[in-house]
Amino acid sequence: MAGSLLLFQNDLRIEDHPALHAARTEADWVCPLFVWSPADEKPWAPGAASRWWLHHSLLALQERLAGRGAPLVIRSGDVSETVQAIAKETGAESVYWSARYEPHTAALQSDLRKDLQKRGLKVRIFPGRTLFDPSTLLNKSHEPFQVFTPFWRSCVARIEESGLPQAIPTPRHLTPPPRRVRSQEVADLGLLPKIPWDAEFGPTWKPGEEGAHKRLRHLLGIAAQYHDLRNRPDLDGTSALSPHLHFGEITPRQIAQAVLDEFGVTPQEWSRLPEGPRVFLAEIGWREFAHAVLYHFPQTDRAPLKSKFEAFPWKYAQRPLRTWQRGLTGYPIVDAGMRQLWRTGWMHNRVRMIVGSFLTKDLLQSWQAGAEWFWDTLVDADLANNTLGWQWISGCGADASPYFRIFNPIMQGRRYDPEGSYIRQWVPELAKLPADVIHEPWTAAPEVLSGAGVVLGETYPQPMVDHAAARVEALEALAKTKEARD
The missing domain is CATH 1.10.579.10 (DNA Cyclobutane Dipyrimidine Photolyase, subunit A, domain 3)
Known part of the structure; x- marks a missing residue:
């Protein structure tokens, strides 16, 4: 029986997940894996607040995967060594994950892929964090965009011409490895603060896919007025989807499609959207722009572009x-x-x-x-x-x-x-x-x-x-x- 490892990173969901879908359909079984390796993330290892979110998001993902039949395996340590060890332990022949585009993680991904391929493992990497691969977003002179308006105009033209990516089916069942794989508990990772400065985080947030879709429903309820509400901090007039997007609990494709559906507009009719939802989707555009700029100008995490x-x-x-x-x-x-x-x-x-x-x-x-x-x-x-x-x-x-x-x-x-x-x-x-x-x-x-x-x-x-x-x-x-x- 051919098996696969699915390496979760900042894609902590089971819906609209290309790598999960491929791992499930191309192998007889799948072992979902999360490796906590802050040393590999330096100089941008998750901060204290992000670690709080990660703890609770992993718990939510753990529950969803267990409900589909394939428990999440959690380990801490070097990512390459851990993946190789679990592949050997389970007999997995392939490793799947979602692409990341930050300079330090992109370099890690490249090294990880080479290491695993040298050891005979098949590696497949899939999109999912952004609407478009940042490497493909160039202006007519084949140079990176540095101004948002022409950048987003180009993205919208692409959507109008080709539509949004197809939704990936959500798996009803996942076949686990033939034998049980040892896993740490989420609590073992030590992500939560030792001093309880996070007392108001719990009442404010619900990490995980359920919380992400709750905030999406809130957005759809205010989208028609979004252009008037978004600058008012005294009102609940924004989506607050940013942490859910960052941890991949929901995709920009899901959000964009939901907004289009709410207003009865196809991707080809993008210009027919009312002002409110158009302004909101431009915020998704700013996220795309940010990832493209950092991808093409990797020094800007520390140094000014100008x-x-x-x-x-x-x-x-x-x-x-x-x-x-x-x-x-x-x-x-x-x-x-x-x-x-x-x-x-x-x-x-x-x-x-x-x-x-x-x-x-x-x-x-x-x-x-x-x-x-x-x-x-x-x-x-x-x-x-x-x-x-x-x-x-x-x-x-x-x-x-x-x-x-x-x-x-x-x-x-x-x-x-x-x-x-x-x-x-x-x-x-x-x-x-x-x-x-x-x-x-x-x-x-x-x-x-x-x-x-x-x-x-x-x-x-x-x-x-x-x-x-x-x-x-x-x-x-x-x-x-x-x-x-x-």
Whole structure:
């Protein structure tokens, strides 16, 4: 009997899974395998929040696979050695997995494939994490795209011409190896924090396919208004699908197809979609763009795409960085976002831009420092998305926001959290302030502060910088950077 190993990585699902389908149909039995090997993932081993999600996602996957008849085998150690050992133990002749495109994991995949093939194992690698293979996404000059709009226009044209990939059938039954394979428990991997800082993660999230499809149903319910809701952190107006996408609990193909079906539109009729769902699907497009940029410019996980920014005079000071991380900057919308991040492992996308601008332009701290903090604290810490986002807001990446576009945290707060509801939720010491001063409490009359129980400098900090002065300093730093490169 010919058997196969299915190596799970960031594809923790059984629905719409090309590698699983092939492993099941091309062999007599399949052994699902997950290998925890953070050493192999360096320098981008999963951060603390991602490890929390991974623990619970593995439990959910374990349950689904067991229900189909093939238990998930969990091991820790070197991936190549582990796969070879289990192949020898079970007699498996082939190994299947889903492609990953991050620079460090792509190199690991290549080495793993060579190692396994040298030992006589058949290796097959399948798509699944993105709509398109990033290596195929080039402009008319056969160069990588660096601007989003023509990139996404090209992707949509491809969809209109060829449709979306076909859905992969979900297996009703999986035949396991002839003899039982030893497995560790998920708890043995030590993914959960020893100090319970994750108390609010459980009530906030449901990792796994079931949770992913619940969030998809939420998205479909708001999709018609998505373009109006998406920038409002005080409302549940986004999909919050990003961690589910990162861990492969749902595919972008499934999401795109569900949106099209909801509005009765075929892929060839993409342009007929109303504004709301079109805007949402463009967010899926940004994810595609992020993966394509990182694939074609692998140095950008650490270095700016626009090389002139290598000379930018960042301050690299620990105290302001730590103040920002703790949500004690004195700017309520910034502090609300940083506290939401710490307590739930997630932050609204509009607020990510606000806090990113504040760190890199008001505090002149490097985008890399922000990216590293997000990497450790986000449950959706995706290397491509995280890199593109931070380089965009700091002005040094693909299709970047110009450096001179500096977000005013007061105006951003007033515009996108008009009643201060988001701030009241995450900065409760300001909860009793009226909406007209909650975004800049230092302007409130003494009796208003007193009535709200706010003592600036004691119960809530004074602003750590003056935004107007910080903006001038940031623009001067940019001017010096340009002069140094000219």
